[in-house]
Amino acid sequence: MTVRDQQKEEKEWTCARCGIDLELAKVQITYVGCGFTIDVLRCPQCHLVLVTEDLAVGKLAEAEKVLEDK
Amino acid sequence: MLDDCIFTKEPETIGVAPSSLARPGGLYITNRAVEFCGFTAGDRVADIGCGSCGTLEYLLTTYGICGFGLDPAPMILAVGAQGMQRPSVVRGIAEALPFKNSLLDGLFCECVLSLVDDLDAALQEFSRVLKKGGHLIISDLYYRTSTDGSRLDRPYGQSNIQPAISKRRMKGLLEAHGFNSLLWEDHTRALKELVVQLIFAGQSPEDFWKQSCRDCAPSPPGRSIISAKPGYCLVIARCHTS
Numbered sequence: 001m002t003v004r005d006q007q008k009e010e011k012e013w014t015c016a017r018c019g020i021d022l023e024l025a026k027v028q029i030t031y032v033g034c035g036f037t038i039d040v041l042r043c044p045q046c047h048l049v050l051v052t053e054d055l056a057v058g059k060l061a062e063a064e065k066v067l068e069d070k
Numbered sequence: 071m072l073d074d075c076i077f078t079k080e081p082e083t084i085g086v087a088p089s090s091l092a093r094p095g096g097l098y099i100t101n102r103a104v105e106f107c108g109f110t111a112g113d114r115v116a117d118i119g120c121g122s123c124g125t126l127e128y129l130l131t132t133y134g135i136c137g138f139g140l141d142p143a144p145m146i147l148a149v150g151a152q153g154m155q156r157p158s159v160v161r162g163i164a165e166a167l168p169f170k171n172s173l174l175d176g177l178f179c180e181c182v183l184s185l186v187d188d189l190d191a192a193l194q195e196f197s198r199v200l201k202k203g204g205h206l207i208i209s210d211l212y213y214r215t216s217t218d219g220s221r222l223d224r225p226y227g228q229s230n231i232q233p234a235i236s237k238r239r240m241k242g243l244l245e246a247h248g249f250n251s252l253l254w255e256d257h258t259r260a261l262k263e264l265v266v267q268l269i270f271a272g273q274s275p276e277d278f279w280k281q282s283c284r285d286c287a288p289s290p291p292g293r294s295i296i297s298a299k300p301g302y303c304l305v306i307a308r309c310h311t312s
Contacts, residue, residue, distance in 0.1 A: 034263045038270045063266040 015043035095260035119182030164192035193247035200309040214301040248311035261302035
């Protein structure tokens with residue numbers, strides 16, 4: 001995804017609870033005992049994070065394979 | 071200028087670079103090793119495969135240890151603060167160290183041994199240049215599933231890359247070359263964390279391994295290493311010959 005695509009994506013998502021546009025943010029995640037920082041869209045108010053399908057089936061799936069020795 | 075107390079021949083000195091570390095555990099594993107070995111300022115240590123000198127810079131700034139660096143393809147480096155004692159970096163390979171016999175208190179070999187063509191020759195050299203009682207620090211990939219001492223397959227055919235050896239084979243090699251193993255720690259979690267961070271940064275694991283070889287490797291070993299599910303370990307051994 002290019003920076004332009006990312007900026008476009010940022011404008012396309014709004015938090016259903018707060019009605020605020022999501023912003024790209026660094027988020028700490030943990031999985032099977034390992035911690036990472038990733039860039040994801042997040043509501044600046046309630047901090048709800050959007051995991052897009054692209055992220056779920058792409059980088060997250062690839063990371064899962066590494067972490068679980070698949 | 072040749073320091074004939076240290077080098078066996080005139081080394082090609084390079085300089086010192088700002089560091090960039092991309093190896094499992096980063097300086098955490100280096101720090102663990104320094105504390106385990108009890109190195110202090112004044113100890114003579116060398117970093118084999120020093121690359122961009124991250125370890126040397128850390129040893130100097132954190133412990134006041136001014137080490138020597140050796141690398142077949144050292145980076146052309148900017149110098150540190152003027153008047154500051156700086157590590158000497160020389161061009162060379164692990165199988166032919168430019169140091170005099172029984173010179174060093176410690177040898178760091180971080181993410182390097184898996185790239186060495188001739189492990190026996192390298193370990194022979196490590197034993198030669200270390201003082202009796204000196205410490206060898208190895209942090210590297212290892213083959214978690216093998217117990218027979220075999221190396222990984224080489225799917226790239228002509229590649230000289232020998233990605234990893236098993237724990238048992240490592241211990242056997244160390245004993246054969248005059249070392250007593252003092253410590254074996256698994257740091258596979260650090261390896262996984264680094265690979266995952268690279269995935270999220272948009273870099274493929276294969277590219278990481280190419281970078282780990284610092285462009286001196288003849289072909290990319292990435293796929294063979296990743297598919298073998300390697301582990302990462304810290305090994306510390308004491309030289310009992312001199």
